[in-house]
Amino acid sequence: MSSENVFKKKISRRDYLKFMAAAAGMTTLAGCAVPAPAPAETTGAAPAAAQAGPKRKVIFVTHDMNPFFIPAIVGLKDFGKMANWETQFIGPPIHDTQKTIELQYNAIAAQPDAVGFTAVDSEAFIEPIKEAQAKGIVVVLYNTRAPGVKEATGAAYVGQDFVVAGHKAGYELGKYITKHTGRTEGLVVMPIIAPGHFALETRNSAGAEGLQRYNEEFGTNFTTEALATTTNADEAIADFEAKWAADGDKIVGWLAADFTHTFVGRWAKKNNLVGKFAVGGYDLLDETLQNIKDGSVDFTIGQNPYGQGFLTAALIFQELERGYPASDIDTGAELIDASNIDAVMEREALWKEAGKELGFELETGG
Amino acid sequence: MNQDAKKLVDSKAVDALLDTLEEGAADKTIIRAGGRALWMARLRGTSTVIAALLIFVGLSLATPLFLKLDNLLLVARQISILQIIAVGMTFLFISREIDLSVGSIYGFLAIVLATLIAKQHINPWVSLAMVVVLGGIIGLVNGVITTRFGIPSFIVTLGGLSILRGGALLLSGGWPIALKLGEDSTFPKLTDGRLFGTVPAQIFWMLGITIVASFVLSKTKFGAHVYATGGNEEAAILTGIATKRVKTISFMLTGALCGIAAGLLLGQVGSGFPLTGQGFELDVIAAVVIGGTPLWGGAGSILGTLLGAAIIGMITNGLVLLGASAYFEPVAKGSIIVLAVLADTLIRRRAR
Numbered sequence: 001m002s003s004e005n006v007f008k009k010k011i012s013r014r015d016y017l018k019f020m021a022a023a024a025g026m027t028t029l030a031g032c033a034v035p036a037p038a039p040a041e042t043t044g045a046a047p048a049a050a051q052a053g054p055k056r057k058v059i060f061v062t063h064d065m066n067p068f069f070i071p072a073i074v075g076l077k078d079f080g081k082m083a084n085w086e087t088q089f090i091g092p093p094i095h096d097t098q099k100t101i102e103l104q105y106n107a108i109a110a111q112p113d114a115v116g117f118t119a120v121d122s123e124a125f126i127e128p129i130k131e132a133q134a135k136g137i138v139v140v141l142y143n144t145r146a147p148g149v150k151e152a153t154g155a156a157y158v159g160q161d162f163v164v165a166g167h168k169a170g171y172e173l174g175k176y177i178t179k180h181t182g183r184t185e186g187l188v189v190m191p192i193i194a195p196g197h198f199a200l201e202t203r204n205s206a207g208a209e210g211l212q213r214y215n216e217e218f219g220t221n222f223t224t225e226a227l228a229t230t231t232n233a234d235e236a237i238a239d240f241e242a243k244w245a246a247d248g249d250k251i252v253g254w255l256a257a258d259f260t261h262t263f264v265g266r267w268a269k270k271n272n273l274v275g276k277f278a279v280g281g282y283d284l285l286d287e288t289l290q291n292i293k294d295g296s297v298d299f300t301i302g303q304n305p306y307g308q309g310f311l312t313a314a315l316i317f318q319e320l321e322r323g324y325p326a327s328d329i330d331t332g333a334e335l336i337d338a339s340n341i342d343a344v345m346e347r348e349a350l351w352k353e354a355g356k357e358l359g360f361e362l363e364t365g366g
Numbered sequence: 367m368n369q370d371a372k373k374l375v376d377s378k379a380v381d382a383l384l385d386t387l388e389e390g391a392a393d394k395t396i397i398r399a400g401g402r403a404l405w406m407a408r409l410r411g412t413s414t415v416i417a418a419l420l421i422f423v424g425l426s427l428a429t430p431l432f433l434k435l436d437n438l439l440l441v442a443r444q445i446s447i448l449q450i451i452a453v454g455m456t457f458l459f460i461s462r463e464i465d466l467s468v469g470s471i472y473g474f475l476a477i478v479l480a481t482l483i484a485k486q487h488i489n490p491w492v493s494l495a496m497v498v499v500l501g502g503i504i505g506l507v508n509g510v511i512t513t514r515f516g517i518p519s520f521i522v523t524l525g526g527l528s529i530l531r532g533g534a535l536l537l538s539g540g541w542p543i544a545l546k547l548g549e550d551s552t553f554p555k556l557t558d559g560r561l562f563g564t565v566p567a568q569i570f571w572m573l574g575i576t577i578v579a580s581f582v583l584s585k586t587k588f589g590a591h592v593y594a595t596g597g598n599e600e601a602a603i604l605t606g607i608a609t610k611r612v613k614t615i616s617f618m619l620t621g622a623l624c625g626i627a628a629g630l631l632l633g634q635v636g637s638g639f640p641l642t643g644q645g646f647e648l649d650v651i652a653a654v655v656i657g658g659t660p661l662w663g664g665a666g667s668i669l670g671t672l673l674g675a676a677i678i679g680m681i682t683n684g685l686v687l688l689g690a691s692a693y694f695e696p697v698a699k700g701s702i703i704v705l706a707v708l709a710d711t712l713i714r715r716r717a718r
Contacts, residue, residue: 065692090692096646097542097639098631102444106686109437123544124635195540196640228535 055084058316059107060116060309062091062143063100064194066231068259068283068305072143075309076116083317088112089309095194097124104128114138114316116309117155120198122148129153138319140326142312143305146198156326158312160303162202165333169203169255169280169301170210172335176278176298177222177253185221186252189243191229191236191260191281200257203282207255222252229260236263244273256281261300265291284336284348292341302334302344410658411670413709417656417702418673418680425684432687439566445653445679446568447472447627449672451646452653453579454620456671459654460583461613462596462663463519465508465620467526469646473639474530475501476628480543480638483553490545490553498625504530505621509614519617527647531640538640545636557633568630575623580668592616596663652699653678656706677702 060076062069073089080087090107092099097120105128107115115132119125119141130153132139141149145157173188188211190204208224215222227243229236240263244251254264254277261281265288268274279297281288291297308331315326336344425432432438451468458465465471475497482493508526512519547553559567583589594602595609602609632638657674659666681698 059686086689088686088689090686093696094645095641096644097635097637098447098642101635102682103686105440105444106683109434109440109683110431110687110689121542121635121637121639123542123637124639126636127634192540194641195535196538196542198542201540226540 055086056114056320057086057088057110057112058114058116058313059088059090059110059112060142060312061100061103061107061118062089063097063118063120063197064095065091065093067285069143071306072309075306075311076313077309079310079313079317083313085313087313095120095197097121101125101128105131108132108135108137111135112137113320114140116140116142116312116316118143119146119149119155120144122146122198125149126152129155138316138326140312140315140319142308144199156315156328158308158315158329159331160199160333161330162199163206164330165282165301165303166203166206166208167210167213168333168335169282169299170207170212171214172210172299172337173207173253173255173278173280174211174214174218174220174222176280178218178220180275180278180298181252183252184219186223187247187250188222188224188253188255189227189240189247189251190224190255190257191227191239191264192257193229193231193260194258195226195228204257207257211255224255226257231260233263233266236260237267240264240267251277253278254280259283259285259288259300261297262288262291265296269294269296284344286348289336289341289345289348292337293345295338299335299337302332302336304331304334307331410660410665410710410713411667413713414656414658414670414673414677414706417705418677421677421680421684425680425687428684429687432684435564437683437687439564439569441676441679441683442569442572443566444683445675446566446572447630448646448649448653448678449572449675450575450623450627450630451620452650452657452671452675453575453668454616454623455650455654456657456659456666456668457579457583457592457616457619458519458613459659459661460596460663460666461592461609461616462599463512463613463616464651465505465523465526465617466520466647467504467508467523467530468620468624468650469643469648470527470530470534471501471504471621471624471643472627472631472646473641473643474504474534474537475625476631476638476642477534477538477543477640479625479628479632480545481537483545483547483632484543484638490547490551494553494625494629497628498622501621501623501625501628502618503621504624505618506614508621509610509617512617513610513613531644534640534642538638540640542640543638545632545638547636554633554636557630568634571626571630575626576668576672583668588612588615593664596665598664649678649699652703655703655710658706658710660710661707674706 058080069091076087076089090103092103101124104117108128108131115137117125117129117139119129126149129139129149133153139153139155141155141157143159145159149155150157177183177186190207192200192204194200204226211222211224214220227239229239254261256264259281261279262285264279268279274296280299282301282303284300284302288297288300292300311329311331315329318324319326451472455465455468478500479493479497482488482496483490508519508522511517511522556567561567561570583592591602591607591612594607595612599609631642653674654671655661655674656677657666657670657672659670678699681702682695685695685698
């Protein structure tokens with residue numbers, strides 16, 4: 001887009017600054033390890049329409065419409081309302097690469113001004129991203145960008161660095177194992193709901209590396225083992241029970257690649273096992289936070305899914321209306337444990353209210 | 367056997383069957399005895415055509431983006447894999463069997479194919495031939511267990527669904543397998559290229575398989591045996607049709623087609639994913655049912671299944687173009703399946 005065209009858009013400097021200030025606020029929040037309540041305009045009621053720019057059509061496609069993405073939808077809609085956009089958020093009901101690609105192509109066929117895509121594989125998503133770019137559609141990736149996609153497409157990314165998050169989780173789990181069990185060796189079970197999912201597999205392998213670093217520093221010998229499970233709580237708990245029956249004497253911790261540590265906490269409470277092992281994982285389900293509060297889960301790592309919607313939209317706005325190319329934003333690996341759980345629960349309640357005003361029942365965050 | 371099938375056996379079918387056994391023209395009799403079923407299938411087929419046309423016209427009026435050539439080709443490409451697998455499932459439905467493991471067979475074969483190409487460095491076309499044969503063998507196992515041991519196919523293939531999904535995960539270690547084919551490779555060109563610079567190759571694969579399968583089902587002795595097996599298995603056995611073999615071949619065909627579908631997928635996306643095809647069996651079954659093939663066998667057509675797949679493809683594409691919520695697509699698909707089965711039931715009632 002030429003600079004001449006860019007400045008023909010009916011956007012005041014004040015509006016632009018408002019958007020960028022909000023985006024900068026979110027970036028700071030994302031990178032901040034200690035959570036703090038976010039500004040009222042991004043956490044409370046949905047922002048009022050500002051009629052700030054031309055009517056743009058922006059479509060986000062995700063690889064899996066699970067409740068984790070609801071804050072991302074809210075984030076997109078919040079920004080879309082401010083920018084007077086027509087927004088859409090789509091994805092297959094369960095993780096499915098083929099269907100995700102189909103939906104990406106359908107989104108491109110809808111001739112939007114910009115798209116937000118997830119790219120959970122190094123090869124499969126390059127073609128649709130390139131096709132969108134060739135048609136002049138702005139593409140920003142969010143939540144997951146597999147290795148090689150940036151090199152092949154140049155598309156910017158808003159989301160967590162899964163290696164950093166995994167290292168942090170693995171090392172943290174080591175500390176809690178020592179605290180709870182006092183043992184120097186044992187097995188850490190790593191539940192994973194979608195084997196083959198780039199982000200989850202990366203978290204697991206990086207988690208094992210983080211735990212290994214703890215082993216080297218403290219002379220322990222904790223090993224890891226993946227456990228395929230599901231998002232269905234009953235089935236997941238049955239998996240945990242079976243694993244506990246088989247290896248209960250060896251298990252010293254559970255480190256989920258996703259939010260299933262919540263189910264570990266639920267199961268541990270029901271069976272009086274709280275404190276017999278360490279429990280950690282990712283994302284911010286309501287129940288996860290409650291479990292941290294009552295001690296059945298030790299920690300969870302957040303990735304700010306609201307920011308993944310809002311900041312991705314902000315980058316799109318920046319490129320569409322001002323011509324500045326989007327660049328990567330790390331939405332962080334926020335550690336939530338007993339030390340900051342109250343502040344986080346207060347913050348998440350605010351997001352929940354914002355979600356309700358947009359017509360969603362927020363069950364989880366990240 | 368349900369009451370309807372009994373009625374058929376008790377009345378015209380048996381009389382005609384006995385007459386023709388004497389005359390030695392069993393196949394013709396079986397087809398004649400199933401005349402009512404064929405009439406019902408035609409009526410049901412007409413309703414599928416009308417439904418497809420209504421959706422097509424409705425979407426064309428609702429959004430100008432739908433009728434664009436690029437978009438129509440996109441829809442056709444997107445239903446290619448679905449239709450190819452649904453062709454096999456149509457044979458199974460008509461012979462009154464089902465394969466719930468098609469999504470897992472497809473996913474497992476995609477991982478096997480990716481492994482052969484990327485890790486064993488076997489020529490992609492030879493690898494594809496190998497997974498097509500492997501798919502046929504998996505179908506053979508399903509067919510033999512179902513027909514020789516008398517275990518319902520939905521139970522056999524439900525087990526297969528789980529076993530093969532686990533097999534894909536074990537083989538891949540949970541990670542995607544990238545093909546990394548050279549630019550001079552003919553494999554991606556012939557599985558994902560654009561013929562005449564416009565038409566995606568997948569559409570030609572789909573149409574080729576649809577035409578051949580349609581011919582086999584409607585014009586050959588084997589096709590007649592498939593209808594006879596599903597329409598009235600006892601009568602078919604009396605005429606000397608090896609119904610177990612017919613069913614087993616249908617399972618093998620379905621497995622082999624899953625192999626071809628896996629090849630087309632890998633040609634397009636360049637990677638094999640262990641979770642490929644998760645839940646895909648529901649889409650395949652939906653295409654067959656919407657396309658007018660009844661759950662109780664003995665009727666249906668490949669072209670009807672193509673229309674069923676097209677309806678699913680148009681809904682998926684149309685909802686995105688119309689800006690509908692992502693949560694609405696499963697509701698729309700489910701509603702159409704229910705309407706299709708309802709139409710079947712009403713037509714059957716009127717036919718009595």
